[in-house]
Amino acid sequence: MSAPNWLSPTIRAAAKEITFKAGQYIFRSGARTTGLYEIIQGKIRLVRVDRSGREAILQVAGAGDTFAEASLFSSSYHCDAIASTDTTLRLYPKGVMLAELERSPKFSQAFAAMLAHQVMALRTRLEQRNIQSARERIRHYLAVNADASGRTVTISGTLKDVAGGLGLTHEAFYRTLADMEAKGEIERRKGTITLKKSPI
Amino acid sequence: MSAPNWLSPTIRAAAKEITFKAGQYIFRSGARTTGLYEIIQGKIRLVRVDRSGREAILQVAGAGDTFAEASLFSSSYHCDAIASTDTTLRLYPKGVMLAELERSPKFSQAFAAMLAHQVMALRTRLEQRNIQSARERIRHYLAVNADASGRTVTISGTLKDVAGGLGLTHEAFYRTLADMEAKGEIERRKGTITLKKSPI
DNA sequence: CGAGTGATTGACTTAGATCAATGACCGTGG
DNA sequence: CCACGGTCATTGATCTAAGTCAATCACTCG
Numbered sequence: 224m225s226a227p228n229w230l231s232p233t234i235r236a237a238a239k240e241i242t243f244k245a246g247q248y249i250f251r252s253g254a255r256t257t258g259l260y261e262i263i264q265g266k267i268r269l270v271r272v273d274r275s276g277r278e279a280i281l282q283v284a285g286a287g288d289t290f291a292e293a294s295l296f297s298s299s300y301h302c303d304a305i306a307s308t309d310t311t312l313r314l315y316p317k318g319v320m321l322a323e324l325e326r327s328p329k330f331s332q333a334f335a336a337m338l339a340h341q342v343m344a345l346r347t348r349l350e351q352r353n354i355q356s357a358r359e360r361i362r363h364y365l366a367v368n369a370d371a372s373g374r375t376v377t378i379s380g381t382l383k384d385v386a387g388g389l390g391l392t393h394e395a396f397y398r399t400l401a402d403m404e405a406k407g408e409i410e411r412r413k414g415t416i417t418l419k420k421s422p423i
Numbered sequence: 424m425s426a427p428n429w430l431s432p433t434i435r436a437a438a439k440e441i442t443f444k445a446g447q448y449i450f451r452s453g454a455r456t457t458g459l460y461e462i463i464q465g466k467i468r469l470v471r472v473d474r475s476g477r478e479a480i481l482q483v484a485g486a487g488d489t490f491a492e493a494s495l496f497s498s499s500y501h502c503d504a505i506a507s508t509d510t511t512l513r514l515y516p517k518g519v520m521l522a523e524l525e526r527s528p529k530f531s532q533a534f535a536a537m538l539a540h541q542v543m544a545l546r547t548r549l550e551q552r553n554i555q556s557a558r559e560r561i562r563h564y565l566a567v568n569a570d571a572s573g574r575t576v577t578i579s580g581t582l583k584d585v586a587g588g589l590g591l592t593h594e595a596f597y598r599t600l601a602d603m604e605a606k607g608e609i610e611r612r613k614g615t616i617t618l619k620k621s622p623i
Numbered sequence: 624c625g626a627g628t629g630a631t632t633g634a635c636t637t638a639g640a641t642c643a644a645t646g647a648c649c650g651t652g653g
Numbered sequence: 654c655c656a657c658g659g660t661c662a663t664t665g666a667t668c669t670a671a672g673t674c675a676a677t678c679a680c681t682c683g
Contacts, residue, residue: 273562273565273566273569273618274619275620282547293540295535295539296532296539296540324528326528328524331532332496335496336495338542339493339496343481343482345546346482347482350480350482353590355670362477363480366473367471381630383630391671392671392672394672394673397631555671555672556638581661581662582662583661592639592641595640598664628681629678635675639671640668643664643666643667644665645663646662647661648662649660649661651655653656
């Protein structure tokens, strides 16, 4: 999800870049695990194929994301990884990663910290999805992503992307934002949204 | 989320049990971090309070779940933890945990493995929530949770709980299941659901 | 300057939430 | 032992918010 600043120089050195064409398999279910991947460019999906031959998507990942973390601790893959577009990956080989976990407590901590933060962020997003109403969902997003002052949220990327991240269509998102602004609940400026204090 | 079989005896020994009354704060935003919690009994919620004084829920956790993993790597809390019911917790103190991470590569690996699995499971659930249609969401659930044969899913807990986990009302869930059964897509038995092969 | 994309708004439709009612089952306390 | 309260499972009726389709404007980039 984020740039891997948690990696030690040793591991960076051991990484290999690999490219895949759209549609190509990166690994298949049952195959021996190779390591942790980081996406340099492109998009991949992890899928499991169900009885009817349909793909059940486990994860979609894009540039900057990592995937197959859990494969470090398992001997074979339990899903397929497929390049959705032409893709460049960086592979951090399992052996090197495990050796480094073994050798360097510093690295272990950094790695665990990164995973713990991801767990927290994912749980929060999942909790957000439990909210039915678009308006409440957006409020949740704003409350959770507000800066230290608890007021302003900086929008990273396009509004459309944010809408997608919230599990809303961009139309619903635009509309609700417009409505919230009209009602004075928020204020919009280029790249930021500011929560207004409730008028009570 | 699961019984902490990844804990070393050293840490188990250092754990402390604490009880809270419903509504009591377990920790508050800004306070110094104490460690990782496991819920023995009861329910808690992690919340951030927004400008309008409303709670934005970051996580709801129940018996068997752990929370505040990330606090191990941070000096102060960034949210409040509140007991939703009378609750018994086990606290694994931060100092002991970090020392153990430092000392025992075995433990570091086990801890990282546990977190990596959680990350995977959470990503999968999040991906599931991107599916609009109840029917497709259920299909996804079945495909992902099928046993080795790829056919049968064992229902843990009540159907109602499963519905909740899928982000559906229990009514919608029952209805869709009934419909899928009527159409011969699945077969239901006590405690299990079996996927039928697609008729193509 | 056109093509492509984001931002925005309108109109329409629908799937799922909500409210409601019923039967089955389970534990329990008199 | 059985009546009663509670919860789960199930189905019906209704409503509405959000998805879908569609059109327009602004902006950027080669």
